[in-house]
Amino acid sequence: MSDSMRKLALSLLLILALFAQTGCASDTSPEPVPDAGAGTAEGYTALVPNDNQDDIDREIVRQLQENHYNKVTLDDAFSEKFFDAYLDELDGTRGVFLASDIDHLRKQYAHQLDDELKDGQTVAAFDIYNTYQKRRIQIDQWALDKIEAGIDKIDIDDDETFDVDREDAPWPANAAEREALWTKQLENQIINLKLDDLDDAEVTKRLKQRYSNELKQLRQAEPVDAFSAYMDAYTHSYDPHTDYFSPRRSEDFSIDMNLQLQGIGAELRNKNGYAELVRLIPGGPAAKSGKLKPTDRITAVGQGNKGEFTDVVGMRLDETVQLIRGKKGSTVRLQISPADNSQSKTITLVRDKIELKDQAARKQVIELERDGQKVDVGLITLPSFYNGTADDVKKLLQELKKNEHLAGVILDLRNNGGGALGEAMKLTGLFMNSVPAVQIRDAEGKVQVLGDRNDGPVYDGPLAVMTNRLSASASEIVAGALQDYGRAIVLGSQTFGKGTVQTLLPLSEGQIKLTQAKFYRVSGKSTQDRGVTPDINFPPVIDPEKIGESALPNALPWDTIKPTAYPYSDEIVQLLTQLKKEHVERVANDPDYQYRIKRINLAREQSQQTQVSLNLATRRAEQDELKQKSLTLANAHRKATGEEPFENYKAFEESEEDDSPAEEELSAHQSGKPDEIDAYQTESAQILLDLVQAFLADENAQPNAA
Incomplete structure (x- = not known):
């Protein structure tokens, strides 16, 4: 071999060795994505992993395999589940990928993701x-071209319909079928904006802004965006509360957990391109307004009282949050699309810092009359479990006990999303002797029993606990313990079902929040997934199919463990049949309660519609019909309560009485109007009085002791 040939061979060997050590572009370069008949994607640049993301991948896999409560085997079955989760993470409404894309990707990766996880690969x-x-990018370019050609050329007068629920729909077969789908999507978006009384110029402006924002974000996407979406799908395949936080998301999470957020006080999630409300933080401007509720969707954000609205549909959630956040005392306006498909509304909020005092327990007195006698029922509303909760409630109980007409106490845990577990233990101890309150089982199967050590209850009289779908975690522990002991009657609707314990673990970059344990009641039943079922149910304001643990994908299952030793009284259970009968008979003639139920049913009926007309005139007629139904219900209620009916819908809308059941319930205590007792609180007081009378009747029926 000549010297020149030897040098060439040596050079090739060195190049190959270098590629083998560092991972050459040929090993990690993404496959080219075909245009597939949808035209070029202007500004598209294929993303490639950062140098450290394979290492972070391995860290996350190791942490989940070693520390997560749910012991998952990384095999082909998990790979398929993870693959589908990743597709849903990116394209939950199945309108972006083409069927050919799905077929190709499924064939290549459906059984490969588990191997890539093990090897720390992110191809x-x-x-x-x-x-x-x-x-x-292709479909957004196409949509923007359609909008710029003139929305007057888009037909909103035909008799077609659009399926707004596409979670299980097939992916479009090809580019032409996808364009037909997005034509309907555009028509629906135009109709929605026109129903808000926007003219063509403003509708065009909003839509251009919407799609231009999306294109800008897509063209500026970074490797961390792809990696985070992939890891979200992976962690959520274990359970919905396990999350990977990149360094940027870690900072946002820390801000939210410490409640140092100067904004509106709301937890949001991205749902089908919308920023959807999940929870209102007690004491925050959103909760105090009484005009927002979970599942409401934010479509636009305006700064100040007159600033132009920025359309946020399709915008990244963190960017939407940045628009909503701001300095204390400044004003932000939100355009809201209600979940019940009623007319959109604009809500004006003044940003504020959430203070502990805004979440503090508060007492009221519900005044009733029974058999010609004045009777008082104490009401303690507790929006969260903060440090000092038990001491505050203890003082309120002591104050209530001074009332000579006090017949019982209601503990209202509706909308209480939990908080300090130790305070929940102490709170249970205010109503019981020293007893266990909760069991916690870790990933190794070890069970720890927690409770409160005290010198006896502060209050041992008749007790009711109110719950709803937003009562979660520590709230469920308290309600479940008091129900298991037979110490209190639980009233309201099924709780959230958040029966898991999370912990934060650091990574070389960012952190991971993972589930390490589960809560169990003293009876051995888990609060996970099923939550706490009330003894007497009130129609739920929040649709349990949309909010709650059971509505989340991959939620850990309900199960049981061995019960701990605990004292039990069946007195309440023995009286439930009678109490339910009296409850049904009473609310049948209660105009406030019936009005509340009818409003709930009307909203539920609207929110469960999965198809909408693409004819503007039809949609206007449907909106007018919904307004008329709401007005008819309101006026029937006013007639039943001896008040003058509203002249028209506008008068009804502007009235202070135009509080929907959700707004009424969600704003209890949080609105700063403690004197407003809602229909469910009043009925809870009536049930508690029924219970007291039943106890007395039972005692009087017992033979005298010898």
Whole structure:
């Protein structure tokens, strides 16, 4: 071999060795994404992993395999589940990927993701994300071209319908079928904006802004965006409360957990391109307004009292949050699309810092009359479990006990999302002797029993606990313990079902929040998934199919463990049949309660519609019909309560009485109007009085002791 040939061979060997050590582009470069008949994607650049993301991948896999409560085997079955979760993470409404994309990606990666996780590889993560990114740019470009050609050329007078629930729909077969789908999507968006009384110029402006924002974000996407979406799908395949936080998301999470957020006080999630409200933080401007509720969708954000609205549909959630956040005392306006598909509304809020005092327990007195006698029922509303909760409630109980007409106490835990577990233990101890309150089982199967050590209850009289779908975690522990002991009657609707314990673990970059344990009641029943079922149910304001643990994918299952030793009284259980009968008979003639139920049913009926007309005149007629139904219900209620009916819908809308059942319930205590007792609180007081009378009747029926 000549010297020149030897040098060439040596050079090739060195190059190959270098590529083998560092991972050459040929090993990690993403596959090219075909145009597939949808035209070029202007500004599209394929993303490639950062140098450290394979290492972070391995860290996350190790932490989940070693520390997560749910012991998952990384095999082909998990790979398929993870693959589907990643597709849903990117394209939950199945309108971006083409069927050919799905077939290709499924064939290549459906059984490969578990192997890539084990090896710390992210090839699939980026190939799938790049396919999504290119397809999204293509369809957004197409939509923007349609809008710029004139929305008057888009037909909103035909008799077609649009399926707004596409979670289980097939992906479009090809580019033409996808354009037909998005034509309907555009028509629906135009109709929605026109129903808000916007003219063509403003509708065009909003839509251009919407799609231009999306294109800008897609073209500026970074490797961390693909990696985070991939890891979200992976962690959520274990359970819905396990999350990966990149360094940027870690900072946001820390801000939210410490409640140092100067904004509106709301937890949001991205749902089908919308920023959807999940929870209102007690004491925050959103909760105090009484005009917002979970599942409401934010469509636009305006700064100040007159600033132009920025359309946020399709915007990244963190960017939407940045628009909503701001300095204390400043004003933000939100355009809201209600979940019941009623007319959109604009809500004006003044940003504020959430203070502990805004979440503090508060007492009221519900005044009733029974058999010609004045009777008082104490009401303690507790929006969260903060440090000092038990001491505050203890003082309130002591104050209530001074009332000579006090017949019982209601503990209202509606909308209480939990908090300090130790305070929940102490709170239970205010009503009981020293007893266990909760069991906690870790990933190794070890069970710890927690409770409160005290010198006896502060209050041992008749007790009711109110719950709803937003009562979660520590609230469920308290309600479940008092129910298991037979110490209190639980009233309201099924709780959230958040029966898991999370912990934060650091990574070399960012952190991971993972589930390490589960809560169990003293009876051995888990609060996970099923939550606490009330003894007497009130119609739920929040749709349990949309909010709650059972509505989340991959929620850990309900199960049982061995019960702990605990004292039990069946006195309440023995009286439930009688109490339910009296409850049904009473509310049948209670105009406030019936009005509340009818409003709930009307909203539920609207929110469960999965198809909408693409004819503007039809939609206007449907909106007018909904307004008329609401007005008819309101006027029937006013007639039943001896008040003058509203002249028209506008008068009804502007009235202070135009509080929907959700607004009424969600604003209890949080609105700063403690004297407003809602229909469910009043009925809870009546049930508690029924219970007291039943106890007395039972005692009088017992033979005298010898």
